Amino acid sequence: QTVVTQEPSLTVSPGGTVTLTCASSTGAVTSAHYPNWFQQKPGQAPRTLIYRTSNKHSWTPARFSGSLLGGKAALTLSGVQPEDEADYYCLLYYGGSHPWVFGGGTKLTVL
Amino acid sequence: QVQLEESGGGVAQPGRSLRLSCTTSGFVFSSYVIHWVRQAPGRGLEWVAAVWNYEYYADSVKDRFTVSRDNSKSTLYLQMNSLTAEDTAVYHCVREKPGGEYDYWGQGTLVTVSS
Numbered sequence: 001q002t003v004v005t006q007e008p009s010l011t012v013s014p015g016g017t018v019t020l021t022c023a024s025s026t027g028a029v030t031s032a033h034y035p036n037w038f039q040q041k042p043g044q045a046p047r048t049l050i051y052r053t054s055n056k057h058s059w060t061p062a063r064f065s066g067s068l069l070g071g072k073a074a075l076t077l078s079g080v081q082p083e084d085e086a087d088y089y090c091l092l093y094y095g096g097s098h099p100w101v102f103g104g105g106t107k108l109t110v111l
Numbered sequence: 112q113v114q115l116e117e118s119g120g121g122v123a124q125p126g127r128s129l130r131l132s133c134t135t136s137g138f139v140f141s142s143y144v145i146h147w148v149r150q151a152p153g154r155g156l157e158w159v160a161a162v163w164n165y166e167y168y169a170d171s172v173k174d175r176f177t178v179s180r181d182n183s184k185s186t187l188y189l190q191m192n193s194l195t196a197e198d199t200a201v202y203h204c205v206r207e208k209p210g211g212e213y214d215y216w217g218q219g220t221l222v223t224v225s226s
Contacts, residue, residue, distance in 0.1 A: 001170070034210070034211025036211065036213045038156070038213075040156075045203060045216045045217065045218050045219055046148075046156065046203070046205075046216055047216065048205075048213045048214050048215075048216070051211060051212045051213055051214070052210070052211045052212060055212070057214060087155075089155065089156050091156075091158070091213070093211055097167060097168070098167065098168070098169060098170060099161075099167055100146070100158040100161075100167075101158060102148075102155060102156045102157060102158055103155075104155050105155040105156070
């Protein structure tokens, strides 16, 4: 069974920079996994931030960026704002009959 | 504007069935994949199912859930049979432009499986 692993929790200071990562149990994450990143705040539906590794939607704040880093997908927040405190999830594509797998999520605290 | 709205949630006894609907508007439904994603209370997101050329299921729901779509009604369905307590979750539908471009989510519908 494929497992996608994220840091369970991270803490960052306002104005700081933090990188969240997304690793695959099958090996290096590549662009063929079509990494997507989602933000979820308490009581709200998830919101898509990044698609296909590094592409932003019109609503994605400029301080969010996606990349591949050291065999993992990465989400970097630069100039973190208090409202960025949320849970963040990555999603990877594997094809076959069970094509999509979410990571366990990272709880980001801005403190 | 793009909208996705889930309905059909509620309380079901273990072993019973429910059918969820995801009604969409504001885009050409047949040009997109619509997925079901669920979130159990206090837990993370779990991809559940989608239908495009084929039906795709997570192992946890395979052989119990059936996903279908009616392009004429711009609606996605999830028929959930043999429900267990582990199926208790908020079920969201989310749109994907084929090729890995996820974008819009619905607000979700709560399914509670309890005797």
